[in-house]
Amino acid sequence: MRVLFAGPPFFGLLYPMVPLAHALRAAGHDVLWGTCGAAVGHTERAGLLAVDCAPGIDPDALYAQMEKDRQGRKPPSPGERTAPPKGKGFSFFSDEMADRMVEVAEHWRPDLVVHTPNGVVGQLVAARLGVPSVLHAVGFGHTSAHVGMMNNALAGAYARHGLSGPGPVSAWLDVTPPSMSVTDEARRWFLRYVPYNGGAALPSWLFAPRDRPRVAVTLGTVRPVVDGVSPVQWVIDAARESEAEFVLALGGADLSDLGELPDNVRPVDWIPLGALLSACDAVIHHGGAGTTLTALDSGLPQIVLGEGADRPANAAAVRARGCGLVPEGPGDLTPKLVERLLTDDGLRDAARETAREMAGMPSPAETVPRLVELASTQGALR
Incomplete structure (x- = not known):
């Protein structure tokens, strides 16, 4: 055929x-x-x-x-x-x-x-x-x-x-x-x-022992080109008040507008998202379809920004399933939102249930x- x-x-x-x-x-x-x-x-x-x-x-x-x-x-x-x-x-x-x-x-x-x-x-x-x-x-x-x-x-x-x-x-x-x-x-x-994001030589730190939670942060491949990296400025501000590690997977975008990054923020050029999420505890992202589904497949709780194109529909589905958070507006983009992402057992349980469903x-x-x-x-x- x-x-x-x-x-x-x-x-x-x-x-x-x-x-x-x-x-x-x-x-x-x-x-x-x-x-x-x-x-x-x-x-x-x-x-x-x-x-x-x-x-x-x-x-x-x-x-x-x-x-x-x-x-x-x-x-x-x-x-x-x-x-x-x-x-x-x-x-x-x-x-x-x-x-x-x-x-x-x-x-x-x-x-x-x-x-x-x-x-x-x-x-x-x-x-x-x-x-x-x-x-x-x-x-x-x-x-x-x-x-x-x-x-x-x-x-x-x-x-x-x-x-x-x-x-x-x-x-x-x-x-x-x-x-x-x-x-x-x-x-x-x-x-x-089945998540597919191309091949890569994975960095050794991805597999090293760690003693704090890790959060992946991505805007996909299109949004940084259109909007720059400003949509994640609030994450950088939240990171300054968090003990977690944040991995900025922004596809090699210019990060200069974010200012000096805190020590617990690690920028990376490109890591296949499925591999990155397998070494993380949560994910914050723009709401693109592939990113949303890869996060669901990983069983991780997520914050979905959900602005533009099909992203509001993807965000709404995640919120309805109870495995992620969707900010209602700029006032929700606070360190408390990140804290809830990392500590809410209900979000984590629903995320894991969804991953098991997808595996079947x-x-x-x-x-x-x-x-x-x-x-x-x-x-x-x-």
């Missing part, structure tokens, strides 16, 4: 699909990844084959500028039509990748296409070839209505390829714990979330035969 992965060019949307791609490869199936920008290199380093479907563009720079423009834009006046189609900004370069990805797919002839909710170019390719479209969810923030909105923004590309619109999603892979799922899709399959979900390897059957029953297996 041949499987095309349509990957939006960002860590948080690319990496969650890598374990399924590896499982398919381990079972003897062929996998090809269509993406663009730096994600081509990330896919290559994951040991997978990739094609640059939008040569010459820098998705990271373009998205960062789009976010900055959006934050400074006034709401359109009634009747104003200068705004891009709703959903355009969050289809993450699907339009730019569509023509090349269709060309590649028509040559390679995949038996099914796997894509994220934002990677609707994958749904377009599946419709063009008449093969199953498998949506690989990445968090709590997407529904079929969101996917439909992003497909509407791709109307021009559908028209270019002789299509009136997308075909149905044949399977919706839900990686959220069943007790926390907000998805009611008719074709939902639960899939265990169908693994990527267990899901592969279902995908083979899906391709076969829809007449696409060749």
